[in-house]
Amino acid sequence: MPLDPQCAAIIAAAQAGSAPFGGTDPLTIRAGYEAGTAGFAYDPGPVAARDSTLPGPSGDLAVRVYSPPQAEAPLPALIFFHGGGWVVGSLDSHDHLCRHLCVKAGVAVLAVDYRLAPEHPFPAAFEDCLAVMEAVREAATELGIDRRRLAVGGDSAGGQLAASVCLALRDAGLPLPAFQLLIYPVCDLLAANDSIKDNATGYLLTVPAYHRMCEWYAGPQGSWADWRLSPQRAMDHRGLPPALIQTAEFDPLRDEGKAYAETLEAAGVNVEYRCHPGMIHGFARMGGKVAAGRLALDEAAAALRRALHT
Numbered sequence: 001m002p003l004d005p006q007c008a009a010i011i012a013a014a015q016a017g018s019a020p021f022g023g024t025d026p027l028t029i030r031a032g033y034e035a036g037t038a039g040f041a042y043d044p045g046p047v048a049a050r051d052s053t054l055p056g057p058s059g060d061l062a063v064r065v066y067s068p069p070q071a072e073a074p075l076p077a078l079i080f081f082h083g084g085g086w087v088v089g090s091l092d093s094h095d096h097l098c099r100h101l102c103v104k105a106g107v108a109v110l111a112v113d114y115r116l117a118p119e120h121p122f123p124a125a126f127e128d129c130l131a132v133m134e135a136v137r138e139a140a141t142e143l144g145i146d147r148r149r150l151a152v153g154g155d156s157a158g159g160q161l162a163a164s165v166c167l168a169l170r171d172a173g174l175p176l177p178a179f180q181l182l183i184y185p186v187c188d189l190l191a192a193n194d195s196i197k198d199n200a201t202g203y204l205l206t207v208p209a210y211h212r213m214c215e216w217y218a219g220p221q222g223s224w225a226d227w228r229l230s231p232q233r234a235m236d237h238r239g240l241p242p243a244l245i246q247t248a249e250f251d252p253l254r255d256e257g258k259a260y261a262e263t264l265e266a267a268g269v270n271v272e273y274r275c276h277p278g279m280i281h282g283f284a285r286m287g288g289k290v291a292a293g294r295l296a297l298d299e300a301a302a303a304l305r306r307a308l309h310t
Contacts, residue, residue, distance in 0.1 A: 001249065001277040001278045002278060003203075003250055003278055003280070004277075004278035004279060004280075004283075004290065004292060006289055006290045006291065006292075007250070007278065007279060007280045007283060007286075007290060009289070010204065010280075010286065010289060010290070011202070011203065011204055011280070014204060021033075021085075021204070021205055021206065021209035021210075021213075022206075022209065024212070026087050026088075026117075026118055026216060029087065029088055030087065030088045030116075033084060033088040033089065033093060034088075034090065034092065034093055037092065037093045037095075037096075037285075039288060039289060040096070040285055040286045040287065040288045040289060040290075040293075041095070041096040041288050042096055042287055042288040042294075043096075043099075044096065044099045044100040044103050044104070044287075044294075045099070045103040046069045046103075047066050047067070047068065047069065047099045047102050047103060048066070048067040048068075048069065049064055049065065049066045049067075049095075049099070050064070050065055051063070051064050051065075051091075052064075052065060052143075054112075054131075054132055054135040054136065054139065055131065055135050056114075056115075056127075056128045056131050056132070056135075057127045057128065057131050058115070058124075061112060061113060061114065061115075061128055061131075061132060062091065062113035063091075063110055063111060063112055063113065063132070064091045064095070064098070064110070064111045064113075065108060065109075065110050065111075065143060065144075066098050066099060066102040066108060066109040066110075066111070067102070067108050067144065068102055068103060068106050068107070068108075071106070071108075073144030073145075074140065074141070074144055074145055074146035074147075075107060075108040075144055075145055075146060076107045076108070076145075076146050076149035076150070076151075076308035076309065077107055077108040077109065077110055077136070077143075077145040077146070077149070077150055077151070077308075078101060078105070078107055078108070078109045078110070078150075078151045078152070078153055078181065078304055078308075079110050079112065079132060079133065079136055079150060079151070079152045079153070079177070080094070080098055080101070080109055080110065080111045080112065080152075080153055080154055080158070081112055081114065081129050081152075081153070081154035081157075081158035081159075081161040081162055082094040082111065082112075082154065082155065082158045083154060083155035083156030083157050083158045083159070083183075083184075083282070083285070084116075084156065084157060084158075085156065085157050085209075085210065085213030085214075085216075085217070086116060086117045086122075086125050086157045086213060086216070086217035086218075087116055087117050087118070087213045087216050087217065088116070089116075089157075089158075090113060091111050091113050093285070094111060094155070094285060095111075096285075096287065096288070097155070097284065097285050097287075097297065098111050100287065100294065100297045100301070101297060101300060101301050101304065103301075104297065104298055104301030104302075104305075105300075105301035105302075105304035105305045105308070106305060106309065107151075107304055107305070107308055107309075108143075108144065108145055110132075110136060110143070110145070112128070112129060112132050114128035114129055114132075114161070115128055117213075117216045117217035118216040118217070121216070121217055121218070121219060122217050122218045122219065122223075122226075122228070122229060123228055125157075125161060125217070126161060126164055126165070126168075126228045126229075129161045129162070129165050130165050130168050130169075133152065133165060133169060133174075133177075134174070136150065137150075137175065147175075149178060149308045150177045150178060150308075151177050151178055151179040151180065151181060151241075151304055151307060151308055152165060152166065152177045152179075152180055152181070152241075153179075153180060153181025153182065153183070153300075154181075154182070154183065154185070155183035155184060155185075155282075155284055155285065156183070156184055156185065156186060156253070156281065156282070157186050157213075157217075158183075158185075159181075159182040159183055159184065159185025159186065159187075159257075160185050160186035160187065160229070160230075160231065162180055162181070162182060162185070163180065163182055163185060163187065163231040163260070164227060164228050164229070164231045166180055166240050166241055167227055167228075167231055167234050167237075167240070168228070170239055170240060176239075176240070176241050177241050178241060178242075178307055178308060179241050179242055179243070179244075179303070179304065179307035179308065180240070180241045180242070180243045180244075181243070181244055181300055181303065181304065182243055182244065182245045182246070182257070182260070183246045183284050183296070183300065184246060184247050184248055184251055184253055184254070184257060184281055184282075184284070185245065185253070185256075185257055185260065186230075186253060186256070187230065187231055187232040187253075187256040187257060187259065187260040188230045188231075188232035188233060188256045188259070188260075189214050189218065189221075189224035189225075189229055189230045190221065190224050190225060190230065190233075191232075191255070191256040191259075193255035193256065193259070194255055195251065195252055195253065195254035195255040195256075196252045196253070196255065196256075199250050199251060199252045199254070200252060203250045203251065203252070203280045203281065204280050204281060204282065205251070205252060205253075205280070205281040205282065206252075207252050210252060210253075231260065232256065232259060232260050232263060236267070237263050237264055237266075237267035237269065238267045238268055238269075239269075240264060240267070240269050241269075242269065242270040242271070242307065243261070243264055243269065243270075243271050243272070244271075244272045244273075244274070244299075244300060244303040245257050245258075245260060245261045245264075245271065245272070245273050245274070246274050246275075246276065246284070246296055246299070246300065247273075247274070247275045247276070248275070248276050248279035248280055248281055248283055249275060249276065249277050249278055249279055250278070250279065250280045250281075251279070251280060251281040252281065253281060254275060257273075257275075258273060258275065261273035272303065274296075274299065276292060276296055278292070279292055279293075279296075283296065284296045284297055284300075
């Protein structure tokens, strides 16, 4: 399909100004990403939200807990890791996305403010997200969350963190979440496929910018095959939670998301895969300007509801 007109308008506006991922200073990129949130945010409906902390490997981590209105605890919950190439993103940048999933899925959403690179390189973000999984189980009663009905998810780099956390929990023999929601996830930092060639430039997230963020977080390419960075490269994918993997047609990461869905399916994991036509990387966060972003979140919420309310 052709590029969606609403996505094309966003790309044109970025090219006319300063593209959010175009610079070489992480602080500048971070500020631009946060500023762009104002144009993408919308109100998905009433949600109760409160900020809290959970213990992490190097100190307390900020979290934001969203609850559907008039819902009674304990609630099934999605633990959500935001995207942003491990370098940008925050509780605020994905606030409207988390609210949408909370309202439409009827579940609590616990968003995690993990440490960012380059100040905190690999494996800081991975270790923070893994620690949160256990901390949520231990604090489930206080949080009003049902530890037996947990999902984990994220978009882009957050999707990578969610997928790698599931691998780590399985390998350690720890309780697994009931479901993983992977929205245009990073799955293989060393991928060489059609989408990373065909969509390398011109669609907001460029391959040079993506690889720059990989270097800020993960260091030189020699270490990028580690499954804690590239879940596709794990030796074994059996026994992982069911998954929904969403990708975008004009996204450099499209084919690695599809490949991960095929890998999980071949390992006997129940997987639903959906490539959204005409879309670009990040579209699910752009619901204030891209109607298909809200539809993708509706799709994700329906999958969460099926997984956690039965």
